[in-house]
Amino acid sequence: MSFAYQNKKLMCEGMAVAAIAAQAGTPCYLYSAHQFRENFGAYRNAFLGADATICFAVKACSNIAILKLLGTAGAGADTVSGGEIRRALLAGIAPEKIIFSGVGKTEDEIALALESGIGQLNVESPEELEIVDGIAAARRAKARISLRVNPDVDAGTHEKISTGRKSDKFGIPWPEVWETYQEARTLSHLEVEGVACHIGSQITDLAPFEAAFAKVTDLARELQADGFRLRRIDLGGGLGIQYRDETAVDVGDYAAAVMQSVRPLGLQLFLEPGRSIGASAGALISEVQFIKHAEGRSFAVLDAGMNDLARPAIYGAYHEIIPVRQGDPAESYDVVGPVCESSDIFGTNRRLPRLAAGDLVAILNAGAYGAAMSSNYNTRSLPPEILVEGDQCKVIRERQRFEDIIALERY
Ligand SMILES: *Cc1c(COP(=O)(O)O)cnc(C)c1O
DSSP, X not given: OOEEEETTEEEETTEEXXXXXXXXOSSXXXXXXXXXXXXXXXXXXXXXXXXXXXXXXXXXXXXXXXHHHHHHTTOEEEESSHHHHHHHHHTTOOGGGEEEOOTTOOHHHHHHHXXXXXXXXXXXXXXXXXXXXXXXXXXXXXXXXXXXEEOOOXXXXXXXXXXXXXXXXXXXXXXXXXXXXXXXXXXXXXXXXEEEOOOBSSBOOHHHHHHHHHHHHHHHHHHHHTTOOOOEEEOOOOBOOOSSSOOOOOHHHHHHHHHHHHGGGTOEEEEOOOHHHHGGGEEEEEEEEEEEEETTEEEEEEXXXXXXXXXXXXXXXXXXXXXXXXXXXXXXXEEEOSSSSTTOEEEEEEEESOOOTTOEEEEOSOTTTTGGGOOOGGGOOOOOEEEEETTEEEXXXXXXXXXXXXXXXXX
């Protein structure tokens, strides 16, 4: 654990969280370089010996310094927009280790992907096949594509992060997959290289993965038998983490399930984990502004809001909240933000030491879908991001100034 107490003081690696917050101000995101490397390393080790590329899902934590750290450790990048492709390239990730997925790619984004020579474009509909073929033709190039198929399994995850059921908008519907592959092979500017799927996020059970892998590897085998010269299979991301009392799937068990399905095919393997690499490596640090009592409840009002960390408000997600100065739980608080929305709540009935204005708390497991989802709602500045390594830290994104927020407005 890279966030732990030492002499009752919360540390991030070798640095006191309170000291960093005093320098950087609050709210701020803190990341542990060590934890990022360890989480990535768990994947790398689990797939050692396989021809596997672990492509970090950039949307989980998009800061270029983080992408650079992971890229240096050997990661590729899974991207879902032109902007994310550009981030990955700026981070020095080799184009051939970049995957581009997404249901609504624009022509500009597809052109950027082809020009940058990224390794894999995941096509998600027959219409998109023709568009990609047309853009490649205009450039006298060949687009290396995989089809993202929807294996129609229910990952049993949250409604808003499920992607692999037939009712979800993602991927090519299972009954249309074969036909779409046949169409793809008739288009002369496409190189059909693989099969891709991604069934959802925060999945804490191996069974849906196994069901999807079985379907997708069967498909790959049938395609090979039909003469497709496949090079790769991409099994997406989605491994869940323990936010509260879930039991996360062990990366080793996951790898064993993947290998069992994929190894006989002799294909390159691509994976797209995001949350399971980023989440535990980050925390949002916030200062208590007021303690407010109403209707017999105690509210701890923070200077962080749903614009800084949206998951509780959007998904009803649970994030553990701990004091930066350790003490015995003495009170129950509803921990809330200042944003004018009743969903701006980080947690209810949280047992914490008695808090007062000026005290700091850490909202844990915020390293994935935290800063990356932050917004300017209520004209609040994006918080800074700080990367800690041992007893050193550096600001990897400055706090946004008011002038930056309004810079593009004309009045
Ligand atoms: C979001 C996403 C991922 C990452 O999912 P995690 O649950 O964070 O591992 C991978 N692939 C695609 C296509 C995605 O959209």
